[in-house]
Amino acid sequence: MRVGVPTEIKNNEFRVGLSPASVREYVGRGHEVTVQAGAGAGIGCDDAAYEAAGASIAPDAAAVFKWAEMIVKVKEPQPEEWVQLREDQILYTYLHLAPDPKQTQGLLESGVSAVAYETVTDAAGGLPLLAPMSEVAGRLSIQAAAQALQKNNGGLGMLLGGVPGVLPAKVVVLGGGIVGLNAARMAMGLGADVTIMERSNARMRYIDDVFGGRIRTRYSTAQDVDEAIDEADAVIGAVLIPGASAPKLVTREMLKDMKPGSVVVDVAIDQGGCFETSHATTHADPTYVVEEVVHYCVANMPGAVPKTSTHALNNATLPYGLQLADQGLEAIKANPHLQDGLNTHKGKVTNMHVAESLNLDFVAPLDALGR
Structure with a gap:
């Protein structure tokens, strides 16, 4: 799968979706990774570190969004980002949609399959990515x-x-x-x-x-x-x-x-x-x-504290991210914990709490995915 990592643009956000160590894991599984130039500057990792891990470097965010089949971020997409998302992409990041109707509408209009870190679960009922x-x-x-x-x-x-x-x-x-x-x-x-x-x-x-x-x-x-x-x-x-x-x-x-x-x-x-x-x-x-x-x-x-938080986040998100890259949407169908993480798919809200908070229709993840 083509995995893209844009630079975070939220105010004073210095984290990055993938560290060089995580990039190496994706590349080792046969995936292609493109990282926006300068994306890792906040954690002290320059473009050369990403290239050494097997990534290619894109000049800007537009190139990343256009090329990638899966976008890995940290924070929710900003307005100039969600308009670049499309229906054949997976977005893997924090979303926090319940109090954010504008972002939710932007994701629904894009049709993207958005997996939110904060709602992915584990076997113990915890929230391992949060x-x-x-x-x-x-x-x-x-x-x-x-x-x-x-x-x-x-x-x-x-x-x-x-x-x-x-x-x-x-x-x-x-x-x-x-x-x-x-x-x-x-x-x-x-x-x-x-x-x-x-x-x-x-x-x-x-x-x-x-x-x-x-x-x-x-x-x-x-x-x-x-x-x-x-x-x-x-x-x-x-x-x-x-x-x-x-x-x-x-x-x-x-x-x-x-x-x-x-x-x-x-x-x-x-x-x-x-x-x-x-x-x-x-x-x-x-x-x-x-x-x-x-x-x-x-x-x-x-x-x-991007150095601490990026590495701590990657330790948690990497296993699920690799599943998504390996299997695409089939990973969500097969994994109930990723089903909990799916918040939008092809213009449908697939998380019950988000739907209830925003007074929107809810469609169960497997029904939205066509089982």
């Missing part, structure tokens, strides 16, 4: 919170871990999944006072066992969330419903009772955000203030 970026984003969320809490950045002027004789910041994490656990681990490591809000009793027992009680857990009702964020210096939004829009756990009214200069970091912003007052920001302009609370809502947080 997990590595959830780990990165969870850890980065605490770095972001620590920066935003500085007075010069509009925050309270607190050191996350305090010092002897001065209490540390109180960090509340909404959700005890992969993002939440990694955020809590980082916050605890910096000496913060950490509470995770969670609804799964089994998950709370797990957290308590793993951290030996050093991280507190609290059952997540609306009342408990309201009380917890009133006392918090930083709140991390880490909730996820696979493929669907994130639930709004914190309303504007609830925000009014938070401390002036406190911080919220909405890691769920790719799926619409879990704070009512959230809207996507960029690394170039990451924060804004609502009700005297600093909001950090960067939609591609792992893009700030």
